[in-house]
Amino acid sequence: xxxxxxxxxxxxxxxxxxxxxxxxxxxxxxxxxxxxxxxxxxxxxxxxxxxxxxxxxxxxxxxxxxxxxxxxxxxxxxxxxxxxxxxxxxxxxxxxxxxxxxxxxxxxxxxxxxxxxxxxxxxxxxxxxxxxxxxxxxxxxxxxxxxxxxxxxxxxxxxxxxxxxxxxxxxxxxxxxxxxxxxxxxxxxxxxxxxxxxxxxxxxxxxxxxxxxxxxxxxxxxxxxxxxxxxxxxxxxxxxxxxxxxxxxxxxxxxxxxxxxxxxxxxxxxxxxxxxxxxxxxxxxxxxxxxxxxxxxxxxxxxxxxxxxxxxxxxxxxxxxxxxxxxxxxxxxxxxxxxxxxxxxxxxxxxxxxxxxxxxxxxxxxxxxxxxxxxxxxxxxxxxxxxxxxxxxxxxxxxxxxxxxx
Amino acid sequence: xxxxxxxxxxxxxxxxxxxxxxxxxxxxxxxxxxxxxxxxxxxxxxxxxxxxxxxxxxxxxxxxxxxxxxxxxxxxxxxxxxxxxxxxxxxxxxxxxxxxxxxxxxxxxxxxxxxxxxxxxxxxxxxxxxxxxxxxxxxxxxxxxxxxxxxxxxxxxxxxxxxxxxxxxxxxxxxxxxxxxxx
Numbered sequence: 001x002x003x004x005x006x007x008x009x010x011x012x013x014x015x016x017x018x019x020x021x022x023x024x025x026x027x028x029x030x031x032x033x034x035x036x037x038x039x040x041x042x043x044x045x046x047x048x049x050x051x052x053x054x055x056x057x058x059x060x061x062x063x064x065x066x067x068x069x070x071x072x073x074x075x076x077x078x079x080x081x082x083x084x085x086x087x088x089x090x091x092x093x094x095x096x097x098x099x100x101x102x103x104x105x106x107x108x109x110x111x112x113x114x115x116x117x118x119x120x121x122x123x124x125x126x127x128x129x130x131x132x133x134x135x136x137x138x139x140x141x142x143x144x145x146x147x148x149x150x151x152x153x154x155x156x157x158x159x160x161x162x163x164x165x166x167x168x169x170x171x172x173x174x175x176x177x178x179x180x181x182x183x184x185x186x187x188x189x190x191x192x193x194x195x196x197x198x199x200x201x202x203x204x205x206x207x208x209x210x211x212x213x214x215x216x217x218x219x220x221x222x223x224x225x226x227x228x229x230x231x232x233x234x235x236x237x238x239x240x241x242x243x244x245x246x247x248x249x250x251x252x253x254x255x256x257x258x259x260x261x262x263x264x265x266x267x268x269x270x271x272x273x274x275x276x277x278x279x280x281x282x283x284x285x286x287x288x289x290x291x292x293x294x295x296x297x298x299x300x301x302x303x304x305x306x307x308x309x310x311x312x313x314x315x316x317x318x319x320x321x322x323x324x325x326x327x328x329x330x331x332x333x334x335x336x337x338x339x340x341x342x343x344x345x346x347x348x349x350x351x352x353x354x355x356x357x358x359x360x361x362x363x364x365x366x367x368x369x370x371x372x373x374x375x376x377x378x379x380x381x382x383x384x385x386x387x388x389x390x391x392x393x394x395x396x397x398x399x400x401x402x403x404x405x406x
Numbered sequence: 407x408x409x410x411x412x413x414x415x416x417x418x419x420x421x422x423x424x425x426x427x428x429x430x431x432x433x434x435x436x437x438x439x440x441x442x443x444x445x446x447x448x449x450x451x452x453x454x455x456x457x458x459x460x461x462x463x464x465x466x467x468x469x470x471x472x473x474x475x476x477x478x479x480x481x482x483x484x485x486x487x488x489x490x491x492x493x494x495x496x497x498x499x500x501x502x503x504x505x506x507x508x509x510x511x512x513x514x515x516x517x518x519x520x521x522x523x524x525x526x527x528x529x530x531x532x533x534x535x536x537x538x539x540x541x542x543x544x545x546x547x548x549x550x551x552x553x554x555x556x557x558x559x560x561x562x563x564x565x566x567x568x569x570x571x572x573x574x575x576x577x578x579x580x581x582x583x584x585x586x587x588x589x
Contacts, residue, residue: 011550018443018444020440021457025460336486343561
């Protein structure tokens with residue numbers, strides 16, 4: 001008996017064999033179907049709630065930050081018991097005489113009704129009050145170097161008196177009449193602190209670009225037969241096939257830390273997770289096959305930033321650097337004549353790339369910036385799976401993100 | 407085959423399943439689960455794993471039934487879904503391990519003519535289910551599902567030569583068991 005005959009007999013014997021799965025099997029399926037339906041609803045609901053919570057937190061953060069910026073925030077409300085006790089003649093003679101309040105290395109100046117003042121506009125002597133800090137909501141000590149000619153005035157915890165407004169009253173009752181300014185002394189240090197960026201990255205320019213994998217496989221002879229992701233072309237190219245390949249928009253999310261090296265130059269590194277999508281359709285006389293390939297990469301960039309313009313609201317910069325990426329996994333979802341299948345494989349090797357571009361960061365507040373970084377990246381041929389990067393090695397990227405300044 | 411009063415034919419039943427009609431889904435399960443469970447048993451080798459595959463397979467069927475074009479046999483489509491589900495499950499469990507040594511020592515096999523005489527379907531099923539996983543998978547795919555070695559190699563991530571060797575070894579293994587009545 002040859003193999004064919006043997007196989008035929010086997011098929012006859014067990015090809016149509018049936019076996020009852022047992023009690024409870026349908027119940028398990030039904031329960032699983034119910035769970036999936038519920039999971040879909042719960043997932044959507046949770047996603048909506050999470051989005052609302054994140055948006056609300058962000059709005060709250062902005063609102064609180066703006067409110068803080070607009071008032072004399074250096075002294076918490078609970079400890080604003082500092083009372084200016086000027087001499088009677090000063091009150092009478094010079095109502096617009098400013099008071100300089102110093103907290104740590106910051107200096108606050110206050111002016112009078114409808115007329116904000118600054119150092120330049122005041123020609124007379126200024127009064128100086130030093131506050132070193134607070135503990136448990138109380139002013140603890142008053143050391144400090146005087147910057148004015150007049151002797152330092154003591155701060156006392158006393159109830160407010162009628163003849164002169166307290167700092168608290170100034171801040172809460174006469175807002176708009178008095179302005180307080182932060183001197184720039186403390187800012188230089190702040191700008192040299194590291195910043196963290198949370199970003200997402202897309203390559204919109206080539207999102208709908210179509211490349212024939214068959215044509216590519218003929219052009220690029222460097223592909224090893226064992227290359228994991230030439231699997232698409234190896235697996236699903238039947239004879240006399242009409243095929244089409246689409247590389248969809250790559251998406252990245254990343255976390256980056258930027259360290260200032262000088263006033264204008266900073267270095268950044270971090271971690272970037274990227275997903276690359278490809279879609280392959282093949283239609284032959286008796287079969288249709290759709291294959292979706294998803295490649296997962298984890299990258300480690302090293303970039304330099306050079307700021308060429310900076311003001312209070314905007315920072316413009318150029319950037320350039322290198323990134324190495326490790327392919328984590330290639331996942332395939334196949335639909336062959338309507339029958340679904342899926343499998344995955346590891347990706348060997350590393351993907352190296354160079355990138356350069358310009359960017360703009362819009363200052364949202366003292367600790368947060370929204371940035372946009374259009375850039376170009378060149379992906380070297382590192383025998384990686386077929387993707388938009390191998391099809392078109394020079395990629396335009398558009399990165400948008402939030403930068404948190406510490 | 408369709409016995410339920412609400413569904414006059416298979417097409418109507420399938421349309422109801424596309425609408426996620428639970429009664430239709432249950433009827434479809436009752437009609438096809440014995441055949442599909444046998445398929446699962448052949449691949450899984452053990453009842454518990456087969457039951458899991460059956461469950462996953464039916465969930466996939468109910469989710470994807472809308473993609474069945476209506477051309478060709480529904481049972482054929484269903485069988486492919488279950489075979490793919492079984493292969494996915496075996497891959498997850500790292501059951502599909504193939505030894506190259508086995509490939510190297512594979513021999514041509516010629517079965518004696520009376521080797522299958524007197525054996526019943528149930529015994530043969532039990533024998534096939536108890537094959538080593540690599541043999542069993544390739545044997546099932548080639549002999550019972552009709553995949554080519556090229557297709558098997560691609561689906562299992564092995565070489566065509568390895569697929570041929572596994573099949574040859576599987577036949578040899580089965581013949582030895584049948585000859586010795588070791589079932």
